[in-house]
Amino acid sequence: MKLNVVAYLIKEGYEEADIINPKKNARRIGVDINGSINSLYIKNAKSKPKWSEIFTIHPNVDESIFYSESICGMFLVKAHSRLIAFTFGHAKSLLLPHVIQRGFGLRVSLNIGDSEQIKSIDKATLDKVALKTRSQTSKNTNVSDFDFEFDHEILKSISAVVETDDDELEIVSGYDSVSLYTKVSLEELPKIADRIMSAYESDKYLSSYPWVDFIQSVTDPETISNLNDRIIHNLDSQNYESLWIACPEIMDYGDFSGFVYTTRAKKGCSVCMHPELDLELYVKEAKLKFPTSIEALKRKQVYAYNSAEMQVKSWSLFRCLNGEVELEGDIFVLNDSQWYRVERKFSDSVNEYFKHLPRSAIDFPPYGTLTEGEYLRKIADGENFALLDQKWIYPQGIGTRIEFCDLLSQCNAFIHVKKYGASSVLSHLFSQATVATELLLNDASVLNQVNAHLDDTYLSVVFDKDKSPRTHRVVLAIMHKKQGEVHLPFFSKVNLRHHSRRLQNMGFTVELAKIDA
Structure with a gap:
């Protein structure tokens, strides 16, 4: 049979x-x-x-x-x-x-x-x-x-x-x-x-x-329990070196007033809003009790408020939590509530690529408390930077609209900007850059539409797809208040390498930039 x-x-x-x-x-x-x-x-x-x-x-x-x-x-x-x-x-x-x-x-x-x-x-x-x-x-x-x-x-x-x-x-x-x-x-x-x-x-x-x-999702209950115990131990000892929180979804920062850690406020006072997520501040403000547990992290919430100061989204603290743990010689990554095991050689190769990716020399002014859209509009003077954020182009045959980039610089840089977030958020930034650049090469109407948006500025895009080497470069800029070198979650580094290689294969130089608060 x-x-x-x-x-x-x-x-x-x-x-x-x-x-x-x-x-x-x-x-x-x-x-x-x-x-x-x-x-x-x-x-x-x-x-x-x-x-x-x-x-x-x-x-x-x-x-x-x-x-x-x-x-x-x-x-x-x-x-x-x-x-x-x-x-x-x-x-x-x-x-x-x-x-x-x-x-x-x-x-x-x-x-x-x-x-x-x-x-x-x-x-x-x-x-x-x-x-x-x-x-x-x-x-x-x-x-x-x-x-x-x-x-x-x-x-x-x-x-x-x-x-x-x-x-x-x-x-x-x-x-x-x-x-x-x-x-x-x-x-x-x-x-x-x-x-x-x-x-x-x-x-x-x-x-x-x-x-x-290279990367495998962890489904074994005992391993997950051990990894969760490591996370809890680090939180209980207030060791945040390899732990952070990030927004797990792409946010509309045009209609955003801040993140809220607790909806309890003193009588007559409004809730305290934060332009970005910070784990240490969350622990203090939400009064996270120690010792804590995974169940407690799943009960605790992070809230997002729109420009009318109305709550529009919420996620469990555990879903927002990102972490990297070494256990028995292997690297494990917590991302969007799921654990992944990463092969050591693969992890080393990704980190090495990230380390040597060129950093942009463009001098970005700090963004302070501005949202992404507010910041882009503020620095776009039409001479050093031209604004292309929310300037839609309609490629032929795909039935949808896209942004070509957020800013065009006078030094021929296509600049894509995103506030720091979880891997899925930053990966969206890298994907946008790749899609827009591929369309520039394959759809002649894209260049004309981009230049039409630049009519009231001193800048324009002069581009010949058959010319080599490329005179334009792609800059991936991340707004993050944390001091020092730009930090990315591991899976964001994986996707950055993937999309950077695709852009490099098209002949473009790719640079990474950090915009400080």
């Missing part, structure tokens, strides 16, 4: 008695395979669909006809001194979540799947980590045809034809669990367990996917 068999690997150190969820009351049956006793766990349940309530209120309808019995099963096999749990139906619930070896299915799939016969991939971007997409093709192909950008995307799962010497079609996929479409019988299950364990222990995947371990 051929079917999809699903398997989970149990973490080292756990025995059978440690992994079964006692709340499920599953029945154990001993199964002898070639003299070895294996455990089969069966769970029966009766349920009725929610929609049945529409009809059961009628006296002529017997409620019992809507009940159906479901059954799920889990079969345990030892392979390479580890427990493998084969699940049938919805039997994952029979396992305690913390005993599952995370990433097992992805590694097996990468090792036994044919890298030239991939059917689909699931990925998450670092521009907006919450954005998860599935890509599939009409025919089997390799990973390059999926437009997977390994330097700023995370591979979540893969489905591929199994690499085999015979004509028997097998398909493998997975992330935490592995799903293998193959011939299955009771006697074959121990052999399948040995096969997938051998695949898990192999590092063959590194030859075809050397980038796959």
